[in-house]
Amino acid sequence: MTEKxxxxxxxxxxxxxxxxxxxxxxKFYDSFENKKIIGNKCSKCGKVFVPPRKKCGKCNETIxxxxxxxxxxxxxxxxxxxxxxxxxxxxxxxxxxxxxxIGMVQIDGSDTAIVYRLLNIDIENxxxxxxxxxxxxxxxxxxxxxxxxxxxx
Ligand SMILES: [Zn+2]
Numbered sequence: 001m002t003e004k005x006x007x008x009x010x011x012x013x014x015x016x017x018x019x020x021x022x023x024x025x026x027k028f029y030d031s032f033e034n035k036k037i038i039g040n041k042c043s044k045c046g047k048v049f050v051p052p053r054k055k056c057g058k059c060n061e062t063i064x065x066x067x068x069x070x071x072x073x074x075x076x077x078x079x080x081x082x083x084x085x086x087x088x089x090x091x092x093x094x095x096x097x098x099x100x101x102i103g104m105v106q107i108d109g110s111d112t113a114i115v116y117r118l119l120n121i122d123i124e125n126x127x128x129x130x131x132x133x134x135x136x137x138x139x140x141x142x143x144x145x146x147x148x149x150x151x152x153x
Contacts, residue, residue, distance in 0.1 A: 023065050024052045032146040035136045037072045039110045048072075050110040057112075074134040075153060076105040079113050081126055101126055105150055117149035125152075 021029065024040070028051050031038045039048045040063050042056035048070055055062055081103040087096045101118040103126075118126060119135055132150035140146035 022054075024054055027065070027069075028052050029142050029144065029146075032136075032140050032144075033142040035074070035134075035140060035146075037074060037107055037134070038069050039072050039107070039112075040068050041070050043068060047112075048110045049112050050107045050114060051112075070109065072107050072109045074136075076107040076110075076132050076134075076150070078118070078126070078128055078130045078132055078150075079104045079106050080128060081118065083123060099123060103132070103150060105132055116147055119149040119151050121152055 020026075028038060037050065038052070039050035040052035041048045042059060042061050042063055044061040045056060045059045047056060047058050049057070049063075050072060052069075053063065054065075081101055083099050083101055085096055085099050086094060087100070101121060101123065102115060103118045104113040104115055106113045118132070131153040133153050135148040135151050137146050137148055
C-alpha cells in the first residue's frame with residue numbers, strides 16, 4: 001500500500017439557514033411590526049418575561065399562550081454591557097470599524113433582559129443603570145432586526 005498525501009486548504013464555510021422561533025417568540029416579533037414591546041407574566045409569581053417564555057424561569061409555572069400578555073414601554077435600564085471590536089451579527093466581516101457596545105437591557109416593567117447594541121453612546125459615557133430607549137427601524141418587518149439598538153434617553 002502506498003501512502004497518499006492529503007492536500008488541504010483552509011477555508012471558511014458560510015451556511016445560511018432558518019429555524020422556527022416558536023409560538024411565543026413569533027407573537028413577540030409580530031408586535032415589533034407596530035413598534036411595540038410585549039412580555040408575558042407568570043400568574044403564580046408575577047414575573048414578567050421579555051422575551052416571553054412558555055415556562056416561568058422562577059417557579060416553573062406554564063404561562064398560557066393566549067393570555068397573560070403585557071404591553072411594555074420602549075424604555076429600559078442598562079443592566080450590564082460589553083465592548084467588542086468584532087461585529088456580532090456578521091462574523092465573516094470580522095472587525096468592526098469602531099468598537100461596539102453590546103448591552104443587556106431590562107425593559108421597564110419586566111424582570112429579564114434583552115441583548116442589543118447601544119447606539120450613539122461613547123464608551124467613556126456608558127454606565128450600568130443608565131436609562132435607554134429603543135431605536136426602531138423605520139419600516140419594521142416583525143423580526144429581531146427591527147430593533148436597531150438602544151440610545152440614551
Ligand atoms: Zn412564576
